[in-house]
Structure formats: structure tokens, C-alpha cells
Amino acid sequence: MTGPAPTRTKGPGPLATGDRDVGIRVWSMRVPSARELDAFDLSVLDAEERRRMTAFRRPDDRVRYGFAHVALRRILAARLDVEPYEVRFGRDPCPVCAGPHGRPVLDAPSARTRFSLSHCGQWVLIALAELTVGVDVEGIPGDTTVTDVVRALHPAERAAVEAVPLAERGAAFARVWARKEAYLKGIGTGLGRDLAQDDTGAPIPGWRLVDLPVDDEHAAALAVHSPRPPAIDMHHALP
CATH class of the missing domain: 3.90.470.20 (4'-phosphopantetheinyl transferase domain)
Structure with missing residues (x-):
């Protein structure tokens, strides 16, 4: 620092x-750069992730979001021994109001x-x-x-x-x-x-x-x- x-x-x-x-x-x-992002398989993202990525106006923001979420899927897939596109996400209940918008979690009861x-x-x-x-x-x-x-x-x-x-x-x-x-x-x-x-x-x-x-x-x-x-x-x- x-x-x-x-x-x-x-x-x-x-x-x-x-x-x-x-x-x-x-x-x-x-x-990675936008050109380097082509080496990552964005097709593993689900529909909501792709919607969020394309909603960014700045190319740098789209690249950052796309890479981050492909990376998360690849890391979790390796841990779970599944394909990246098979990883499913959910939310814990909010600890304040109990609404369905708490911390992101894996949508798998045994995970x-x-x-x-x-x-x-x-x-x-x-x-x-x-x-x-x-x-x-x-x-x-x-x-x-x-x-x-x-x-x-x-x-x-x-x-x-x-x-x-x-x-x-x-x-x-x-x-x-x-x-x-x-x-x-x-x-x-x-x-x-x-x-x-x-x-x-x-x-x-x-x-x-x-x-x-x-x-x-x-x-x-x-x-x-x-x-x-x-x-x-x-x-x-x-x-």
C-alpha cells in the first residue's frame, strides 16, 4: 500500500x-483485456448473469463482471466436481428482515x-x-x-x-x-x-x-x- x-x-x-x-x-x-476475455467461455453464465453483464454501458465494466463470474463458476465447479454451467446459486435469508436477499450461497442443500x-x-x-x-x-x-x-x-x-x-x-x-x-x-x-x-x-x-x-x-x-x-x-x- x-x-x-x-x-x-x-x-x-x-x-x-x-x-x-x-x-x-x-x-x-x-x-483480462477484452481480447483476452475471448479465451473464457462466457456461455457458462446463466441468463441473469448475461443480462447483468450486457447491462453495463462501459466495456471495461462488462469485461470485469464477465470474468469475475466465469472465474467464480470455474472455481466452484472444480470444488464440487461439476461443470461450470451446472453451478446454481441462491441466497440466504437476510439477517435483518428475513427477505430472500442475504449473502449469495450455493443452491445445493448438501453444499x-x-x-x-x-x-x-x-x-x-x-x-x-x-x-x-x-x-x-x-x-x-x-x-x-x-x-x-x-x-x-x-x-x-x-x-x-x-x-x-x-x-x-x-x-x-x-x-x-x-x-x-x-x-x-x-x-x-x-x-x-x-x-x-x-x-x-x-x-x-x-x-x-x-x-x-x-x-x-x-x-x-x-x-x-x-x-x-x-x-x-x-x-x-x-x-
């Missing part, structure tokens, strides 16, 4: 690497695998585990965005961001925001939960938050519902 982490960041721990059959696997991949997907800029991140997980990647925002949005964070998070030099504040904010979104994805509420409710720089009972390596223009984080620090295998190529 471009600068040091906020001064109050005891919650997220260092990246650990474990055996592939234990813990969490995270795929961190660069988005123990949990997953989370995030994409931003040139990055796609996918987390896979038999624990509840959330993953997020964010671009480094400009000063105006930081000033406007930091007010919505937990007071301790806001203080941590504002404690770093102005030139490093965007990177500090992105790290906090990535942790928060990863956690909110993990608990299934998304941004429907009050952003000031949780301090992701402090321990959250039952959860582990980990910063993930990307580049100097982004921040990424993983949230895992586990009493112990996660062992993480990082991957950079599709199965």
Missing part, C-alpha cells in the same frame, strides 16, 4: 499460509462450501471456505470522498483514518472500508447495516479480519467467522 495502516488496527492479523485442505483459499486475479466475490478496477478476489467468509477489494479514493464518507464510519475508525498524514489518508480509508465491507458481506447484511455500528480496527467476537495483498492503488480484506486466525492459501490462476 502507499502508506502505513491507521494507528488503531489491532483487529486484522497478518496473512498466514496453510495447507490447501485447511482454512480458506483466496484467488486474487487481474482482470458446505461458502464463497465471497469482489471486484474493483483491475482486480477480482474470490474466497472459498467451509466457514462463512466475506472478501472485498477497494480502490484508493480521493480526498473529497474520504472527507465525505469517513463521517459515516465508527468513531474509532474515523479517528484512525484522520490520525494519518493527509497524503496517506486515502489508503488508510480504503483499508478500513475493505475490512468493513468484507465483514458486512460475511454477516450477510451488506451496506444495509449502520456503518458506525462496528469498529473493524478492534476484535469482533467470533470473527477474524485479515488484510490481503493487492497493489498500491487498492486495498483488500477478508473476514472469516472463526474463533482462530485463518490459514489462507493465495492463488493467482484459475483451475
Whole structure:
């Protein structure tokens, strides 16, 4: 990252690497060019995924979405020993209102695998585990965005961001925001939960938050519902 982490960041721990059959696997991949996307079989996407992809006006957004969802299908298919087009998705009930719009899940009663997907800029991140997980990647925002949005964070998070030099504040904010979104994805509420409710720089009972390596223009984080620090295998190529 471009600068040091906020001064109050005891919650997220260092990246650990474990055996592939234990813990969490995270795929961190660069988005291909439009020409390179032709090498991926977009026909594995279902009708709703294709509709969403074609709805994007900007070609870069279509490429990013298409690659991310083909990648997710290929990774899950390898785990389930099925073809990518055979993977079916559903939703958990929303933990706030019990509506059918909670975290995405596999539509298979016997499936123990949990997953989370995030994409931003040139990055796609996918987390896979038999624990509840959330993953997020964010671009480094400009000063105006930081000033406007930091007010919505937990007071301790806001203080941590504002404690770093102005030139490093965007990177500090992105790290906090990535942790928060990863956690909110993990608990299934998304941004429907009050952003000031949780301090992701402090321990959250039952959860582990980990910063993930990307580049100097982004921040990424993983949230895992586990009493112990996660062992993480990082991957950079599709199965």
C-alpha cells in the first residue's frame, strides 16, 4: 500500500499460509483485456448473469463482471466436481428482515462450501471456505470522498483514518472500508447495516479480519467467522 495502516488496527492479523485442505483459499486475479476475455467461455453464465453483464454501458465494466463470474463458476465447479454451467446459486435469508436477499450461497442443500466475490478496477478476489467468509477489494479514493464518507464510519475508525498524514489518508480509508465491507458481506447484511455500528480496527467476537495483498492503488480484506486466525492459501490462476 502507499502508506502505513491507521494507528488503531489491532483487529486484522497478518496473512498466514496453510495447507490447501485447511482454512480458506483466496484467488486474487487481474482482470483480462477484452481480447483476452475471448479465451473464457462466457456461455457458462446463466441468463441473469448475461443480462447483468450486457447491462453495463462501459466495456471495461462488462469485461470485469464477465470474468469475475466465469472465474467464480470455474472455481466452484472444480470444488464440487461439476461443470461450470451446472453451478446454481441462491441466497440466504437476510439477517435483518428475513427477505430472500442475504449473502449469495450455493443452491445445493448438501453444499458446505461458502464463497465471497469482489471486484474493483483491475482486480477480482474470490474466497472459498467451509466457514462463512466475506472478501472485498477497494480502490484508493480521493480526498473529497474520504472527507465525505469517513463521517459515516465508527468513531474509532474515523479517528484512525484522520490520525494519518493527509497524503496517506486515502489508503488508510480504503483499508478500513475493505475490512468493513468484507465483514458486512460475511454477516450477510451488506451496506444495509449502520456503518458506525462496528469498529473493524478492534476484535469482533467470533470473527477474524485479515488484510490481503493487492497493489498500491487498492486495498483488500477478508473476514472469516472463526474463533482462530485463518490459514489462507493465495492463488493467482484459475483451475
